[in-house]
Amino acid sequence: MSDDEENYDDFMMSDDDGMIEMEDDEDDEENTTGSGLPKDESGNDISDSAEINRQSLEDLYEIGVYYGEEQDWVQAQTTLKKLLDISRGDVSEDAVHWRHKSLLQILHFWAVRMHYNDLPKLDDVIPACKELIRQFGIQHDDKVWSEIFTTPRGFLFEDKFEPLVVARIELQLECMEPLLMDKTIQLRHNILSIWRDRLLSDSIDESRVKFLESRCFDDNTGQELDALHVEMVSLILQCYIHEFMSSGKVNSRAKFSEFLAKIESHASKSLAVSQTLGIMMQLPLAQSIEQVLQKSPNTKRLQRLFWSSLKQMEEIGGPQKFNSRLEEFILCGFIFSSMIMYRENGEVNPFDLEQVKVGREMEMVQILQDCYSNFVQLNLPQLGISISRLPTGALCLLDVLVNEIYQVAQIAKLWKSLAPLFSCISLQDLQKELQINEVPVTRDHILTILMTSIMKDRAAVYYKLDLKQDLVYFGNENKVPLSLWAKQSLTLDELERSNDIGMWHSTRKLKHKEANAFFQDLQRQRVGEFEGDSFQPRCNQDNLIHELASQAARVWSP
Amino acid sequence: MLQGFEGAILVERVNHLICKGYGSEQERKDWARGIVEYLCGIGCISTPYWNRFLAIGCFEILPKVAFCESTILQRIIAHEYVEAVALLETNDIDVGAHCRSLEAITEIMILSRNFRELDEIEYQVTGINFSRQESLGELEANALRRIKLLLCASLYLRGKYFDCASCFFKLLTNDCRMMDFLNQESSKKFLTNSELLMMIQISTLVAIPLDNYEDFTNIEELGPFQKICPSLYYCLGLLINTSFGKFFQLWHGDINEQCNKSFFLDQNWETAQCMMREKIYFFYLRVSTDIEISYLSQILGIEESLVKEEIENLIYSAHLCFEIKGNTIHYKRSFFLESVVSQLRSNEKMIASRLESQSLKNREMRNLLQSMIIDNNENSRSIAGDALLRSERHGLGREGSELMDLDEINDVSDTDNQSVEIGN
Numbered sequence: 017m018s019d020d021e022e023n024y025d026d027f028m029m030s031d032d033d034g035m036i037e038m039e040d041d042e043d044d045e046e047n048t049t050g051s052g053l054p055k056d057e058s059g060n061d062i063s064d065s066a067e068i069n070r071q072s073l074e075d076l077y078e079i080g081v082y083y084g085e086e087q088d089w090v091q092a093q094t095t096l097k098k099l100l101d102i103s104r105g106d107v108s109e110d111a112v113h114w115r116h117k118s119l120l121q122i123l124h125f126w127a128v129r130m131h132y133n134d135l136p137k138l139d140d141v142i143p144a145c146k147e148l149i150r151q152f153g154i155q156h157d158d159k160v161w162s163e164i165f166t167t168p169r170g171f172l173f174e175d176k177f178e179p180l181v182v183a184r185i186e187l188q189l190e191c192m193e194p195l196l197m198d199k200t201i202q203l204r205h206n207i208l209s210i211w212r213d214r215l216l217s218d219s220i221d222e223s224r225v226k227f228l229e230s231r232c233f234d235d236n237t238g239q240e241l242d243a244l245h246v247e248m249v250s251l252i253l254q255c256y257i258h259e260f261m262s263s264g265k266v267n268s269r270a271k272f273s274e275f276l277a278k279i280e281s282h283a284s285k286s287l288a289v290s291q292t293l294g295i296m297m298q299l300p301l302a303q304s305i306e307q308v309l310q311k312s313p314n315t316k317r318l319q320r321l322f323w324s325s326l327k328q329m330e331e332i333g334g335p336q337k338f339n340s341r342l343e344e345f346i347l348c349g350f351i352f353s354s355m356i357m358y359r360e361n362g363e364v365n366p367f368d369l370e371q372v373k374v375g376r377e378m379e380m381v382q383i384l385q386d387c388y389s390n391f392v393q394l395n396l397p398q399l400g401i402s403i404s405r406l407p408t409g410a411l412c413l414l415d416v417l418v419n420e421i422y423q424v425a426q427i428a429k430l431w432k433s434l435a436p437l438f439s440c441i442s443l444q445d446l447q448k449e450l451q452i453n454e455v456p457v458t459r460d461h462i463l464t465i466l467m468t469s470i471m472k473d474r475a476a477v478y479y480k481l482d483l484k485q486d487l488v489y490f491g492n493e494n495k496v497p498l499s500l501w502a503k504q505s506l507t508l509d510e511l512e513r514s515n516d517i518g519m520w521h522s523t524r525k526l527k528h529k530e531a532n533a534f535f536q537d538l539q540r541q542r543v544g545e546f547e548g549d550s551f552q553p554r555c556n557q558d559n560l561i562h563e564l565a566s567q568a569a570r571v572w573s574p
Numbered sequence: 575m576l577q578g579f580e581g582a583i584l585v586e587r588v589n590h591l592i593c594k595g596y597g598s599e600q601e602r603k604d605w606a607r608g609i610v611e612y613l614c615g616i617g618c619i620s621t622p623y624w625n626r627f628l629a630i631g632c633f634e635i636l637p638k639v640a641f642c643e644s645t646i647l648q649r650i651i652a653h654e655y656v657e658a659v660a661l662l663e664t665n666d667i668d669v670g671a672h673c674r675s676l677e678a679i680t681e682i683m684i685l686s687r688n689f690r691e692l693d694e695i696e697y698q699v700t701g702i703n704f705s706r707q708e709s710l711g712e713l714e715a716n717a718l719r720r721i722k723l724l725l726c727a728s729l730y731l732r733g734k735y736f737d738c739a740s741c742f743f744k745l746l747t748n749d750c751r752m753m754d755f756l757n758q759e760s761s762k763k764f765l766t767n768s769e770l771l772m773m774i775q776i777s778t779l780v781a782i783p784l785d786n787y788e789d790f791t792n793i794e795e796l797g798p799f800q801k802i803c804p805s806l807y808y809c810l811g812l813l814i815n816t817s818f819g820k821f822f823q824l825w826h827g828d829i830n831e832q833c834n835k836s837f838f839l840d841q842n843w844e845t846a847q848c849m850m851r852e853k854i855y856f857f858y859l860r861v862s863t864d865i866e867i868s869y870l871s872q873i874l875g876i877e878e879s880l881v882k883e884e885i886e887n888l889i890y891s892a893h894l895c896f897e898i899k900g901n902t903i904h905y906k907r908s909f910f911l912e913s914v915v916s917q918l919r920s921n922e923k924m925i926a927s928r929l930e931s932q933s934l935k936n937r938e939m940r941n942l943l944q945s946m947i948i949d950n951n952e953n954s955r956s957i958a959g960d961a962l963l964r965s966e967r968h969g970l971g972r973e974g975s976e977l978m979d980l981d982e983i984n985d986v987s988d989t990d991n992q993s994v995e996i997g998n
Contacts, residue, residue, distance in 0.1 A: 467816045479863040517853050521783040531747045535740035
């Protein structure tokens with residue numbers, strides 16, 4: 017590999033931050049190669065010379081590069097074109113080599129100008145592209161293509177974009193027109209078209225997404241994806257996220273999940289996928305969206321996903337103001353899921369975390385803080401008020417979580433502060449006590465909370481319902497035997513039946529079991545090994561003796 | 575609906591549909607005609623349902639009866655199961671086809687509801703361990719899987735819902751290829767996969783306590799199974815959220831329909847259906863002291879008379895401490911020994927009164943004796959002696975009968991309180 021090629025590679029890397037490096041490089045160039053070259057005359061000299069040797073082509077190339085570095089685009093262009101003119105028809109190895117390099121350089125300069133929103137004409141670029149493809153084909157690792165057909169900075173689902181972005185895309189698309197017979201150019205054309213549609217009309221052509229999706233993983237099985245494919249994956253993810261952020265739903269949910277599963281499995285194997293900055297942020301974001309859409313009850317995972325999105329967002333975005341829709345969504349999502357998880361692992365206050373602390377001056381963070389403390393203190397009406405002060409956009413997207421927060425708060429309020437206080441309360445009063453916002457709490461809702469609590473073993477206090485007068489009695493004294501008979505006195509058939517009906521099982525949870533262990537546990541309960549609590553006092557020997565004594569006392573006392 | 579079935583199972587299924595009055599009259603007629611033609615075609619016209627098929631099929635001329643090529647099939651269709659198995663067993667069986675012949679026998683046993691023999695087969699099958707299963711050919715391994723699933727299904731047919739569910743999930747988790755196997759319908763159909771999955775669904779719902787449904791749905795291992803049997807998980811979701819009304823809509827709607835038309839499912843559907851209702855009734859009784867039948871009927875979407883009848887039956891047969899007064903079901907705390915207490919009391923009174931009268935007599939006797947000693951009259955002493963003897967004999971007799979009464983009391987309390995004995 018020659019020095020020039022290395023230089024070329026350096027340029028290819030140049031993007032936002034590469035700019036500084038470029039200036040450093042310029043100085044170096046001048047010291048080494050550029051110093052001996054007089055600017056105008058030497059170029060003319062060589063052009064006049066009849067003998068075209070390796071040296072002169074190389075010189076022309078160097079001069080072209082030099083002009084480019086000086087940002088004298090016209091001179092650079094003419095010099096490199098001269099090289100092409102001179103070497104036209106020459107098939108010697110040298111000539112072909114230098115032609116190739118200068119074609120790449122022409123495109124590179126074009127890309128650099130576009131990068132700084134210079135938006136040059138296409139006159140010279142299109143022939144250069146055509147010739148490059150005709151003579152050398154498109155190698156997948158040709159960085160020049162991703163350079164000139166680069167996508168805009170930022171994400172499809174963001175609110176603000178750089179100026180002139182649409183004009184640049186139009187220019188890029190125009191440049192692609194004559195090259196569309198090539199497959200990778202087709203893919204790039206689709207990518208940029210999606211961007212254009214999004215920017216111009218805020219719509220995304222699903223057939224284009226579908227096209228990209230079908231090409232994403234097809235031609236490589238398990239190996240590293242190249243840059244173009246990673247870009248496609250990232251863009252498709254952005255399309256889904258954009259769809260959700262703007263409409264609150266994803267139309268083809270099954271495909272979304274399928275696609276996510278593919279990326280997940282790829283990310284676990286491929287560094288190119290998992291370490292790309294954009295994807296590092298989008299993947300947890302997309303996963304959390306998927307979970308919100310599925311209304312999955314696994315809040316712990318959701319909290320983790322929102323948390324990693326939040327961290328990635330900070331890495332990408334620098335100081336946060338939490339004022340874009342995306343930032344609102346992620347922050348609210350994280351705080352909401354932390355609230356739901358509070359009773360299980362409330363030891364970490366999310367507002368102590370650095371990533372949230374930076375925004376503590378922001379109004380939204382303060383409102384969220386109110387929500388959090390009202391939730392913790394179980395002030396239900398205030399909780400409703402503070403949640404309603406949050407931006408409606410984020411609330412709509414997260415209504416699943418909001419509803420869950422309300423429900424968790426009601427359950428906690430019921431068992432933490434109402435049940436221990438009252439020995440008897442009417443359902444109507446409970447409805448009033450558990451009201452959060454203007455939406456009335458129905459009697460059915462109260463009953464559902466009570467019944468699911470007992471089924472999930474969340475009822476802190478035992479209770480009985482009088483459904484005739486709509487009263488609830490709290491207190492362990494309500495735990496009474498439901499059957500006259502002891503389990504031991506049943507025949508085998510009766511036992512089987514009463515087991516199926518659920519007369520004897522314990523209220524102990526069988527969490528995190530494997531299927532076999534789960535059924536073995538149930539089997540043990542069925543045959544009569546008592547484990548854990550029950551919803552009725554058990555007739556063991558002590559109980560019997562106790563009862564005998566109390567009966568005797570009743571009978572013989574006057 | 576009858577696509578893909580042949581032989582005895584086809585006959586049974588057609589008969590089932592006709593007996594259930596399923597479909598339109600024309601459809602039933604077509605089925606009957608079809609099956610008669612089929613039976614004549616294979617030469618097996620001896621079946622207990624023959625006359626029924628003929629009557630419904632309205633034949634003018636019977637098709638020609640062909641020569642029967644399989645005596646075994648003939649026997650099975652004629653419900654001569656013992657003979658059929660005997661014939662199968664006398665056939666020379668290739669060692670390489672052992673499982674397939676065992677499968678045929680299992681099917682016959684299930685048709686004949688001969689569950690004792692099935693236990694025998696289960697014993698044989700568990701002898702074939704997993705490492706050997708690997709070495710079996712594809713055909714044999716699949717036959718073995720089908721046998722195991724059939725055995726599992728037979729537990730449903732026996733009403734052992736818990737065993738059915740636990741046995742199935744054991745199979746599912748122990749054999750990694752079972753999942754794929756359930757996804758594809760086999761070409762030779764006896765019990766279809768969808769019927770089997772419905773059995774599992776019913777058994778799981780009936781057998782797992784309400785409180786543990788959620789734990790069941792969280793078993794990670796069974797994640798892939800959720801895709802195979804989504805309706806089970808849908809039902810579980812409804813029950814976990816106490817949407818009992820919606821659940822029963824499904825239970826008495828779609829699920830009932832599927833069970834009714836299936837020859838196998840229908841065999842134990844009634845019991846399972848009722849059991850599930852009782853399970854929910856019991857849950858309501860468990861959390862309430864007072865509840866109205868009309869209310870239950872309304873929120874569960876079950877007819878009021880049925881609710882009343884079933885709850886009455888539930889309270890009676892499970893000895894629940896509830897009583898029904900008109901429309902209201904009310905918790906009535908009755909103690910374990912309460913039923914004996916009144917008996918004990920009346921016994922106590924009776925004993926007391928007997929003791930009383932006895933002591934009265936003794937007193938009389940003492941008085942008499944004393945007066946006799948005081949009188950010290952020879953003549954009157956001999957008369958008094960006779961009287962004493964007489965009254966003593968009489969007293970002994972009464973005492974005997976009182977002892978017997980006490981025994982009776984013991985008897986009563988013993989039988990009523992078996993557990994007391996066991997407990998001691």
